[in-house]
Amino acid sequence: MKNRGKALLVTAFLTLGISVLAGELKVGASPVPHAEILNLVKEDLKNEGVDLKIIDFTDYVTPNMALADKEIEANYFQHTPYLEKFASERGLKLVSAGKIHVEPLGVFSKKYKSLDEIPEKSLVAIPSDPSNGGRALILLHNKGLIKLNDPENLYVTEFDIVENPKKLKFKPIEAPQLPRVLPDVAAAVINGNYAIEAGFSPVKDALAIEGKESPYANIIAIRAGEENNEDIVKLVNVLKSEKVKEYILNNYNGGVVPAF
Structure with missing residues (x-):
């Protein structure tokens, strides 16, 4: 024992x-x-x-x-x-x-089914932090909505837009809040994790999405x-x-x- x-x-x-x-x-x-x-x-x-x-x-x-x-x-x-x-x-x-x-960062909308449908002078929400805000503008540049003076600069801002044919207006919003403002804007550029959390499939639901080459x-x-x-x-x-x-x-x- x-x-x-x-x-x-x-x-x-x-x-x-x-x-x-x-x-x-x-x-x-x-x-x-x-x-x-x-x-x-x-x-x-x-x-x-x-x-x-x-x-x-x-x-x-x-x-x-x-x-x-x-x-x-x-x-x-x-x-x-x-x-x-x-x-x-x-x-x-x-x-x-x-x-x-x-x-991958994506452009989402509850009002339009393509980037071409977004009207002139529309309001587009983007992430408010500098790196993701620049990333959003680079995506819009790559998709032809705007033109930036230096799309290689990861920290571009609205002041770096040299062409804006649709005269779009941009509203910086804290990244986690972007899905919630979709009803109030023409479109929003949303980080993949927050898009998924809000019930979106970035591949199926985004009007445009970053490629796999994203840095x-x-x-x-x-x-x-x-x-x-x-x-x-x-x-x-x-x-x-x-x-x-x-x-x-x-x-x-x-x-x-x-x-x-």
């Missing part, structure tokens, strides 16, 4: 020890598709000794501030141009640990200097697996595209 008791005690101790040794990794993410993809790999990380905690964020500011303030270890919601602009403006040392997927791959963002953190490396590796690639291709109908 004594030996059996000791064995049970040792087993309990080892079990406890394993749970204590498992590293907790807090990652901030937008609910769709980022948190969904992270949930897919949660068990894979647990098998590698990483206890993944997913923290949902619904805006584009808080997750970077939480990362800089060490409230989380990484975030997954943004592309590199946005991260670089945000970090530069606020003096934050944040970097990319790896590219995971692209969410705006969504990344795992971390604090500079932590690129070799063992848990971060494990996270990026499992996110770049065939399992994740197949999941993305099978579940988002082209609204999310693997970037690896």
Whole structure:
């Protein structure tokens, strides 16, 4: 009985020890598709000794501030141009640990079925943050609605429009709110994740959509200097697996595209 008791005690101790040794990794993410993809790999990380905690964020500011303030270890919601602009403006040392997927930006409308139908002097909503606002204008340039003086500049603004045949007016709106303003505008340029979350299929419902060549791959963002953190490396590796690639291709109908 004594030996059996000791064995049970040792087993309990080892079990406890394993749970204590498992590293907790807090990652901030937008609910769709980022948190969904992270949930897919949660068990894979647990098998590698990483206890993944997913923290949902619904805006584009808080997750970077939480990362800089060490409230989380990484975030997954943004592309590199946005991260670089945000970090530069606020003096934050944040970097990319790896590219995971692209969410093609699309032009959506509840009033018109094609870009040609959009009338003159119409109001078009675009994301209010500099990188996605520029990205929206570049998409409209590439689709022939406007002409920019330098479409290679990822941070173009309305002041960079040199031709606007339809005299369109642009209204910057916070990205998460764009689907909600659709009834009040002729069209809105919406990020893929927010379009999906609002029930749209970017491939089927968008009047125009970015191509797969888009440079705006969504990344795992971390604090500079932590690129070799063992848990971060494990996270990026499992996110770049065939399992994740197949999941993305099978579940988002082209609204999310693997970037690896």
